[in-house]
Amino acid sequence: MVKKKKVMDSEAIRRALMRLAHEVLERNKGVGDLVLIGIRRGGEQVAVRLAGIIGEIERSEVPCGFMDVTMYRDDLYHMRHQPEVHKTEVNFSVEDKVVVLVDDVLFTGRTVRAAMDSVIDLGRPRSVQLAVMVDRGHREFPIRADFVGRNLPTTRTDLVNVVLDAEGKRDRVEVVETGESKEKE
Amino acid sequence: MEILRHEHQKPKLSVTSLLGLRELSREEIEFMLDQTASFKEINYRPIKKVPTLRGKTVINLFFEPSTRTKTSFEIAGKRLSADVVNFSASQSSLSKGETLSDTARNLEAMKPDLLVVRAQGSGVPEMLSRMVAVPIINAGDGCHEHPTQGLLDLFTVREHRGKIEGLKVAIVGDIRHSRVARSDIYGFSKLGAEVTVVGPATMIPPGIEDLGCKAAYHLEPVIPEMDVIMMLRIQMERGSGKFFPSSREYSKFFGLSMKKLERAKKDVLIMHPGPVNRGVELSPEVADGDFSVILDQVENGVAVRMALLYLFCGGTDAATA
Numbered sequence: 465m466v467k468k469k470k471v472m473d474s475e476a477i478r479r480a481l482m483r484l485a486h487e488v489l490e491r492n493k494g495v496g497d498l499v500l501i502g503i504r505r506g507g508e509q510v511a512v513r514l515a516g517i518i519g520e521i522e523r524s525e526v527p528c529g530f531m532d533v534t535m536y537r538d539d540l541y542h543m544r545h546q547p548e549v550h551k552t553e554v555n556f557s558v559e560d561k562v563v564v565l566v567d568d569v570l571f572t573g574r575t576v577r578a579a580m581d582s583v584i585d586l587g588r589p590r591s592v593q594l595a596v597m598v599d600r601g602h603r604e605f606p607i608r609a610d611f612v613g614r615n616l617p618t619t620r621t622d623l624v625n626v627v628l629d630a631e632g633k634r635d636r637v638e639v640v641e642t643g644e645s646k647e648k649e
Numbered sequence: 650m651e652i653l654r655h656e657h658q659k660p661k662l663s664v665t666s667l668l669g670l671r672e673l674s675r676e677e678i679e680f681m682l683d684q685t686a687s688f689k690e691i692n693y694r695p696i697k698k699v700p701t702l703r704g705k706t707v708i709n710l711f712f713e714p715s716t717r718t719k720t721s722f723e724i725a726g727k728r729l730s731a732d733v734v735n736f737s738a739s740q741s742s743l744s745k746g747e748t749l750s751d752t753a754r755n756l757e758a759m760k761p762d763l764l765v766v767r768a769q770g771s772g773v774p775e776m777l778s779r780m781v782a783v784p785i786i787n788a789g790d791g792c793h794e795h796p797t798q799g800l801l802d803l804f805t806v807r808e809h810r811g812k813i814e815g816l817k818v819a820i821v822g823d824i825r826h827s828r829v830a831r832s833d834i835y836g837f838s839k840l841g842a843e844v845t846v847v848g849p850a851t852m853i854p855p856g857i858e859d860l861g862c863k864a865a866y867h868l869e870p871v872i873p874e875m876d877v878i879m880m881l882r883i884q885m886e887r888g889s890g891k892f893f894p895s896s897r898e899y900s901k902f903f904g905l906s907m908k909k910l911e912r913a914k915k916d917v918l919i920m921h922p923g924p925v926n927r928g929v930e931l932s933p934e935v936a937d938g939d940f941s942v943i944l945d946q947v948e949n950g951v952a953v954r955m956a957l958l959y960l961f962c963g964g965t966d967a968a969t970a
Contacts (some may be wrong), residue, residue: 532687535729535959581700585698587695
């Protein structure tokens with residue numbers, strides 16, 4: 465029993481990204497020491513888009529890197545086998561910068577916790593903020609996002625897919641109701 | 650979300666121990682190389698440590714002397730926060746008469762998560778893998794295989810050339826005694842390169858073509874067509890010296906000098922698994938020259954071993970999946 469429901473289309477996503485970009489700039493008063501780091505792999509496209517929009521608004525490029533946080537996960541050995549590790553590509557210093565972590569979906573908060581550890585190992589940022597496309601609730605850590613594209617009530621067993629393609633034509637956010645329990649005992 | 654996604658992935662490896670490249674598929678080898686690329690970046694950070702293998706114990710079980718490989722594994726383990734314990738033959742109970750299998754079982758009783766095994770006898774890691782339940786990484790066994798060296802060679806070439814497929818690779822020297830040669834033959838040919846082994850007839854085992862490579866008995870004629878020339882060390886300790894009249898003669902015919910390289914491709918890669926016998930396999934000008942990627946090999950060795958420790962240390966249940 466799998467039910468798929470589209471909750472955001474490409475227009476809605478475009479507007480949400482636009483608002484997120486403005487909010488990030490408003491909070492930080494411009495791009496000064498701002499750097500974006502997308503969390504692989506879901507946050508990658510979101511970060512690229514966000515960096516593009518911020519760059520257009522401010523007419524100056526904002527550094528954008530990508531981070532794989534697999535190596536920092538607390539649930540690494542609770543998985544059936546070792547997940548694939550992707551590349552971390554942060555080609556700038558985070559020292560004394562305002563780092564905005566970007567991810568597609570905020571769920572348990574475990575990924576973000578791992579991402580914070582990961583950033584700190586790269587240097588000492590002045591502050592770390594969090595921007596997500598979708599906040600779907602069910603936090604297991606005391607973590608909240610600074611910038612949220614859409615708050616989405618879900619049940620724990622739902623899957624939330626944020627699909628962003630390179631051209632932006634088939635962008636969508638969908639909720640898949642699996643109906644089955646995938647929770648770990 | 651992230652968790653669920655991973656849970657549903659199929660394991661990418663069919664083995665729980667890394668004994669050789671022979672039993673791996675092309676996809677498995679490529680997966681290991683891709684993982685290596687992800688781990689390499691850690692080596693350039695100001696803080697070269699990630700918490701990935703926190704609480705895991707790796708035993709470096711070296712029945713044969715080694716500095717480079719042992720250090721490389723040790724650094725790799727430590728950068729991933731594993732506890733690495735070195736155990737070498739000279740100070741071990743083996744010298745007091747304990748059998749290999751008793752040593753392994755005793756170490757297993759101390760609950761390590763992985764054994765890295767280097768041994769003089771071919772097949773020792775394989776034998777131990779049947780005796781103990783701990784995953785094993787072969788760090789070179791006799792004249793059999795040296796899979797981590799093979800992988801770092803592949804990684805180094807792929808990094809410089811972007812691909813392995815279609816390249817021509819010569820492996821030069823004592824093919825008979827070389828575990829590096831075997832791992833390289835398997836690895837490079839599985840990934841689509843054309844491998845030629847080169848050496849004096851006494852050092853090329855009959856039937857080597859069955860492994861999927863060609864054999865040549867003169868170095869100079871093959872140099873111009875090669876993309877990669879892998880020079881092997883003349884291993885006096887394995888009796889290499891009995892297979893040719895003198896080191897000088899070997900060097901004259903099978904050593905690589907700048908003069909011989911004049912006819913080589915402009916972008917040829919010269920490799921060597923180390924330690925180099927300067928003036929025998931390689932003239933110092935070649936070893937330190939522009940074509941040489943020998944130090945890249947050493948550098949990549951740490952990244953390869955990090956990836957492998959990660960992949961094999963995690964208690965993968967690939968065997969039961």
